[in-house]
Each structure stands twice: as C-alpha cells, then as structure tokens.
Amino acid sequence: MRDERLKKLARVLVEYSVRAGEGEQVVVSGGAAAESLIKEVYARLLDVDAIPIPQVSLPGMQELFFGHAKEHHYEETPPVVRSMYEGADAFISIMSPQNTRALASVDPQKQQALGKRDKALRDMIVSRDRWALTLFPTEALAQESEMSLDDYEEFVFEAMALNEDDPVRYWREKAKEQQRLVERLEEADEVCITGLETDLTLSVKDRKFLNGDGSHNMPCGEIFTGPVEDSANGEVYFGIPVAVGGREVSGVRLRFEEGRVVGSSAEKGEEYLSTMLDADDGARYLGELGIGTNYGIPRATKNILFDEKLGGTVHLAVGRSYEKTGGKNESSVHWDLICDLREGGELYADGELLQKDGKFSGYDFG
Amino acid sequence: MRDERLKKLARVLVEYSVRAGEGEQVVVSGGAAAESLIKEVYARLLDVDAIPIPQVSLPGMQELFFGHAKEHHYEETPPVVRSMYEGADAFISIMSPQNTRALASVDPQKQQALGKRDKALRDMIVSRDRWALTLFPTEALAQESEMSLDDYEEFVFEAMALNEDDPVRYWREKAKEQQRLVERLEEADEVCITGLETDLTLSVKDRKFLNGDGSHNMPCGEIFTGPVEDSANGEVYFGIPVAVGGREVSGVRLRFEEGRVVGSSAEKGEEYLSTMLDADDGARYLGELGIGTNYGIPRATKNILFDEKLGGTVHLAVGRSYEKTGGKNESSVHWDLICDLREGGELYADGELLQKDGKFSGYDFG
Numbered sequence: 001m002r003d004e005r006l007k008k009l010a011r012v013l014v015e016y017s018v019r020a021g022e023g024e025q026v027v028v029s030g031g032a033a034a035e036s037l038i039k040e041v042y043a044r045l046l047d048v049d050a051i052p053i054p055q056v057s058l059p060g061m062q063e064l065f066f067g068h069a070k071e072h073h074y075e076e077t078p079p080v081v082r083s084m085y086e087g088a089d090a091f092i093s094i095m096s097p098q099n100t101r102a103l104a105s106v107d108p109q110k111q112q113a114l115g116k117r118d119k120a121l122r123d124m125i126v127s128r129d130r131w132a133l134t135l136f137p138t139e140a141l142a143q144e145s146e147m148s149l150d151d152y153e154e155f156v157f158e159a160m161a162l163n164e165d166d167p168v169r170y171w172r173e174k175a176k177e178q179q180r181l182v183e184r185l186e187e188a189d190e191v192c193i194t195g196l197e198t199d200l201t202l203s204v205k206d207r208k209f210l211n212g213d214g215s216h217n218m219p220c221g222e223i224f225t226g227p228v229e230d231s232a233n234g235e236v237y238f239g240i241p242v243a244v245g246g247r248e249v250s251g252v253r254l255r256f257e258e259g260r261v262v263g264s265s266a267e268k269g270e271e272y273l274s275t276m277l278d279a280d281d282g283a284r285y286l287g288e289l290g291i292g293t294n295y296g297i298p299r300a301t302k303n304i305l306f307d308e309k310l311g312g313t314v315h316l317a318v319g320r321s322y323e324k325t326g327g328k329n330e331s332s333v334h335w336d337l338i339c340d341l342r343e344g345g346e347l348y349a350d351g352e353l354l355q356k357d358g359k360f361s362g363y364d365f366g
Numbered sequence: 367m368r369d370e371r372l373k374k375l376a377r378v379l380v381e382y383s384v385r386a387g388e389g390e391q392v393v394v395s396g397g398a399a400a401e402s403l404i405k406e407v408y409a410r411l412l413d414v415d416a417i418p419i420p421q422v423s424l425p426g427m428q429e430l431f432f433g434h435a436k437e438h439h440y441e442e443t444p445p446v447v448r449s450m451y452e453g454a455d456a457f458i459s460i461m462s463p464q465n466t467r468a469l470a471s472v473d474p475q476k477q478q479a480l481g482k483r484d485k486a487l488r489d490m491i492v493s494r495d496r497w498a499l500t501l502f503p504t505e506a507l508a509q510e511s512e513m514s515l516d517d518y519e520e521f522v523f524e525a526m527a528l529n530e531d532d533p534v535r536y537w538r539e540k541a542k543e544q545q546r547l548v549e550r551l552e553e554a555d556e557v558c559i560t561g562l563e564t565d566l567t568l569s570v571k572d573r574k575f576l577n578g579d580g581s582h583n584m585p586c587g588e589i590f591t592g593p594v595e596d597s598a599n600g601e602v603y604f605g606i607p608v609a610v611g612g613r614e615v616s617g618v619r620l621r622f623e624e625g626r627v628v629g630s631s632a633e634k635g636e637e638y639l640s641t642m643l644d645a646d647d648g649a650r651y652l653g654e655l656g657i658g659t660n661y662g663i664p665r666a667t668k669n670i671l672f673d674e675k676l677g678g679t680v681h682l683a684v685g686r687s688y689e690k691t692g693g694k695n696e697s698s699v700h701w702d703l704i705c706d707l708r709e710g711g712e713l714y715a716d717g718e719l720l721q722k723d724g725k726f727s728g729y730d731f732g
Binding site for chain 2: 023025061069
C-alpha cells in the first residue's frame, strides 16, 4: 500500500508521539505485513536525524515459540533484547497481525508466562513515556472487523484523523476538550456506571486522569485513570467482544466486592477469562477506568486499540494500573474490557449525569 | 516453501555450523523473503535449548537508508545494535534478496562508508568464530542465475548437499579431503596460477590455509589463506562475473607489483571497481587466496557465496585478510573475484602442478 496517509501517520508517530530528536535511537517494531508503514517511519526517522532500529516480526513466530519453547525460555527476556530496549530512547510499535486467531490453541498459561517474563521490559518502556502504539490495516484485521481491506483502511485512517490536512493539530484540539473532562473528573470522588446488566460504583478520589492525546496510542481519544483499588462494587456487563490472545472473548460479566472480582462469567472464552483473573493477586483488581471520546470510530471491531476509544463506551482493565494515574495495582495482566453505554447507559460523577446513551452533555467530541 | 531440506539446513546451521548450546543467544538475521528458513532455524534453536534472536530485514530498507541517511548516520553503528551483537553468542545470517540490483544507483562511496562504519562489528563477529552465512533461494536470485525458482532451489540444495541423508557427515568427509590439500599447500612457499590472460605468482610462506568445512559458509567447499602481502606479481583475469553492491561487475583485470594492484580494468562496472580499490590503503592488496572444491556446483551464478566454492576456480580477495590465516592486511573492503581455471588453467605449488583445466590430480573432490 502506498498512501499519502501513511506518510502522515509516520509524521504523527515520529514528530508528535515520540518526538524523535537528533541521534536518538528509536525502536520500530512491527510485523512484516506492515512493511509500507515501517518503511515510512524508518525514512522519517532518518529525515529528522534520529536513528531507526527496525525490529520486524514474521507471521507464525509466536506460534513457533509456544510450540517449541522449554520452561527456561519463559524465565527471562533474552538479555540482548533487554539491553537493546534499555539502550533505546523511544519506541514505536505497529500491530499488523496476519491472523488474529493464530494463537487460538495456545495454552493461556503459556501466554501468561510469557507476559510475566517480559513485564519488567514493558514497565521500563512505559515508564520512559516515549512510546507509541499503532496499527497497520491487514486483511486479517479487516476480516476480524467484517470489512473489505479497502473499507477497513478507510475506517482506520478516519479513526486516526489522517484525512485531516493536519492530524497533529486535530489531536491537539481534541486533547483540549478532553482536558476539560479530565478536570471535571479529577474533582469527583465517585464514578457510577449504569446500563445493560450494569451497575458499578468506583472511587477515583485523589487519582489523576490522563489525557489520551495520541502521543501513546494512534488512534486515540480517551481519558483514563486508575480507580481506587478496593473501591469497585457492583456488576458490569461488557457487551463488546474482544479478540485477545488468539481467541474471541465476549459477553463477560464481572461482579466486584470491595474492588475484587468475586464473580465472573463469559458467553465465549470463559476459560481464558478465568486464567487471566487467576494469573496473580492483582489480576482480580481494576487497574484502569477509561472513557472513550473518539466519535470518528463508528463501531466496535474486536480490536482493543480502537474499541476502547469508541465514543459512548467506557472500559475497565483488570490488572496492572499506570503509575502516573496514582493507581497502585500490580499485575502481569492488563486486560481491557469494554462496556457499551450507547443504548441506555449512563455515566455519573458524584451523582451528576455526564453522559447518557453514549452522548456527553456539555462536552463536544464531534 | 515447505521443504524437508530446509529442516536439514536448519540442523546443519544450528548444530554443526554454530554449535548452539543451552541458553546461548543466537542472532538469526535474514530478509523477510527467507521466512520459511528463518522459522525452521528459530524452531531448531529452541529445540536445542538455545535462545533465537531473529533480526528480519525488509526489502527496500537499504535503499531507504542510502536515500535518507545524513552524514552522521555513517559515523557509528547504532549503539543498541552493537550491544545486541556484542552480547550474542553466535550468528546465523541468511541472504535472501528480493532484488539483486536494488542498489544499482547508490553511490559506491556511500556503500563504502557504511561498510567502514560497521567494520568493527563484522570483525568482532568473525573473531568470535561462531558465525554462519547461508542463502535462501528467492526469485531474484533465481533470475540473477537465469533459472526458474524450482530449478534454482534444486541447484542451491544440491550445492549444500541437502539431498544427502546426512549433510553433516557429507561436509565432514569433504573436509578430510580438503585437509590433505591444506597440508600440501602449507608446505609450499609459492603458488602460481596461469590461465586465460593470467600469470600470477604469490607467496604463501608460513601462512595457514583454512579448511572451509561448512561451519561458516553453507554451501562450502574451499580452502583459503591470506597470501604474503607484498608477494603478488603478475596479472590475472577474473572471467566470472559477480553481482555486488547492487550491480554487476565482470571481466576484471588486475596487475600486481610487489603485492599492490598497479593496474586495473573491468569490462563492466569499472567505476565500482575503482571505488573499491581506492577505499583505503589495504584495498589494493590481497587479503585472500581461495581454491574452490565444490564440484556439486555446476556453474557460476553471479553469487559469491556459491561461485567462490565452484570446483575448478580460484578466488582472490582484495582487502581485509582473515587473521587466522596469518594474513596481515587491514581494510574496510573484502571483495572476492573469481578466476576460472576450467579451460586451460593451471595451479602450481612450488612448481608442482596440482590442478589442470580445473581438475585436481591426487585429490578426490567428487
């Protein structure tokens, strides 16, 4: 694919998201299917005097790992990989699966173990704050989204605002409106979410809301915090299905008491859900409450990078919280689940109705 | 391509060439086109408890580098790349170009500069002694060789002895016969090569001949040394064309006086030849004399990895010598040129005729 919008995306990632500067080493990781975007990013990094470090993965490698790795392969991140990431200044990751269900038959515990192995590396990357995650449209992702590749490309580029003349300006403007919502919510002690089979109360007292302005995720359009760990009470139904770990999980129901998941079920993927919740102590507590503000995304596509931004939804992640939110939950898991408020949902802050049927009152997110 | 012979090749590379052991980190570098071989090697490394570190390159990246890099990009190998290679235990490299002429319009001085930049890294890898270089058959290589891909695959696998039940045993046996030739030549002071427009004398006194047994190159089948630096006298015609640096160079003639190239010409690629010879002081001196012993290669294919092994040829490299041979020439260049002795050529050691018309007398290389 040769598309001017890929050049725009490369500029957004390089100059806005990670702000790559002279002599800085920037790891660019992605699947071989993302060749055209990887190359645009590579060229752009050279243009701004940065040093691109491409890390290209091939389809099928993860399956091979899970199929051939021994116990000791799960014990530590390969030291030379760790040293490469530790020495780098910034990180651009491009998701571009050629089969979103390639890991369907892999034991979730193995996936857990690999996640645990590389947790310190991920934490290091996040703590450096100069990382960006995006997606390159592939046939597999189009298929998962039940679209042709052409339609899916339009969907992706529209969600990223790449049809705008100046996407960076677009994201800066959006961030301003999000900031108003951040400030309102940081005044609040309690958030309440109601909707289909959903009635959940959370404390966000003294927690920071972060403004998802596109510097870490592209597309973006969300604000999020780490709720007070022992505060969640009630139940929630996650009506939006998610493809994760090579399988689909949908119709998840969670019941919380004093922050802890005490009941769980799923219409599809219940075994995977259980494995995730049992991964470690922190996996049954919430690490994130997020509110989607991207109304350029018309519908869910089983891809978390997009679905969690969907205007009219909120998402809750079990597991690790982001330190900067003030969240304290530790876990090798960070799994986002999405609750659709567009039909009959309501979102309250200290009793004030902020959003009804997925639409904000008093905030303009287009 | 799914081929049992790729599994055999992976075993040869992992267990015979680099002898990967438990917990050892092995860098596996190759183009995305070599996907099926990279994956076989990856799985085999896991099977023997080693840790594979894949480094996959995409077609067109080198062109982008030369097109976008600034002067400072040619100054040092990116530190995180250097640290990754320094930390690794062994190295498997797979050539798999998707266009052998992709660099045709790149200024050879830029290629030189990149070669110089990464020289220390290459030297480090070679000095560790646990490295292997091989080739995966691509359409581009087949085209360069003027064959269909099917025919070229057969050509490649035959040259690597992958149609043998036990390729490792094959290479061990071959190495024994090569060892006899090594011992004969290590007794000699002077080597003389005559043939079409060729009459060259070299001293190999007190130099070591190395036995190319397949541990560093696959295919292999050569013995080689570093000739005494100031000893080459006479002239030599390299009748076998070579594709190098994205272009073809053929019909090279070199004239030597006291080891130094004092006259040079090429029927094709003369500018490239001149740039190589002018790269640095060492580039006009010989770093290698090699003798091909692989009679499973029926003809030249403009690929140095194969052509230099061709039974009935000798090759001379201008530039850097391999330390282990006793050679002392330093250069950022190491460029092999191949002289065909199969029609009218003769090879002498201290006046004794060892090979005539490309055929050895007294040595059986099948």
